[in-house]
Amino acid sequence: xxxxxxTPKFRVLKTGQSMTLLCxxxxxxxxxxxxxxxxxxxxxxxxxSVGEGTTAxxxxxxxxxxxxxxxxxxxxxxESAAPSQTxxxxxxSSTYSRSSYNEQFFGPGTRLTVL
Amino acid sequence: xxxxxxSPQNLTAxxxxxxxxxxxxxxxxxxxxxxxxxxxxxxxxxxxxxxxKKKHGRLIATINIQEKHSxxxxxxxxxxxxxxxxxxxxxxxxxxxxxxxxxSVKP
Numbered sequence: 001x002x003x004x005x006x007t008p009k010f011r012v013l014k015t016g017q018s019m020t021l022l023c024x025x026x027x028x029x030x031x032x033x034x035x036x037x038x039x040x041x042x043x044x045x046x047x048x049s050v051g052e053g054t055t056a057x058x059x060x061x062x063x064x065x066x067x068x069x070x071x072x073x074x075x076x077x078x079e080s081a082a083p084s085q086t087x088x089x090x091x092x093s094s095t096y097s098r099s100s101y102n103e104q105f106f107g108p109g110t111r112l113t114v115l
Numbered sequence: 116x117x118x119x120x121x122s123p124q125n126l127t128a129x130x131x132x133x134x135x136x137x138x139x140x141x142x143x144x145x146x147x148x149x150x151x152x153x154x155x156x157x158x159x160x161x162x163x164x165x166x167x168k169k170k171h172g173r174l175i176a177t178i179n180i181q182e183k184h185s186x187x188x189x190x191x192x193x194x195x196x197x198x199x200x201x202x203x204x205x206x207x208x209x210x211x212x213x214x215x216x217x218x219s220v221k222p
Contacts, residue, residue: 031208042119042201042212050208058209088156102208103148106158 001026004107012113013081021076023091030096032074036087081114118142121202121213128220134189136216138202146205149187153198192220
């Protein structure tokens with residue numbers, strides 16, 4: 001099993017360009033998450049999904065859109081990239097549990113630079 | 116004030132030393148996670164706990180729900196333990212992360 005994979009691993013954009021980050025998981029997990037990691041700030045939740053066809057905003061959703069058309073995929077879109085979106089992006093997935101004791105499995109990350 | 120605070124932010128140790136990293140939180144939680152991030156970025160889950168203590172090899176994690184505090188201990192530290200250790204609390208299925216503790220273990 002590949003676990004959680006992310007595409008691409010690195011990307012450089014110019015201000016105003018758009019792009020989509022792809023996250024795929026082969027563990028049949030219900031929940032999927034997109035985080036950004038910035039120096040001194042820790043990981044912050046951008047958007048998340050509790051199942052196919054559903055998405056919700058996290059802590060820092062502005063400037064991003066997401067889609068979960070298939071259970072195994074979670075896409076993060078930047079419509080008009082800004083330098084403030086320079087960051088490392090992590091995708092994660094977890095099982096559903098009423099107790100919420102859900103271990104999250106992380107992808108390897110995507111390093112995005114916006115010039 | 117951050118909802119999840121870790122201390123210290125940076126830690127340098129000599130090989131073989133006993134290491135403690137602390138995590139305090141200010142919100143109600145269902146579980147607490149300790150994660151490890153190696154240079155190169157990959158993040159792996161070390162522990163998930165809601166009470167008491169868990170042990171895995173040389174790593175021990177404890178939590179005191181009443182005091183809203185958790186510790187991660189590393190016994191007989193080794194240079195390969197050098198990484199960033201991240202505390203995260205599970206609130207309603209979503210994780211709130213601490214800023215991480217960067218550990219460097221010198222040979």
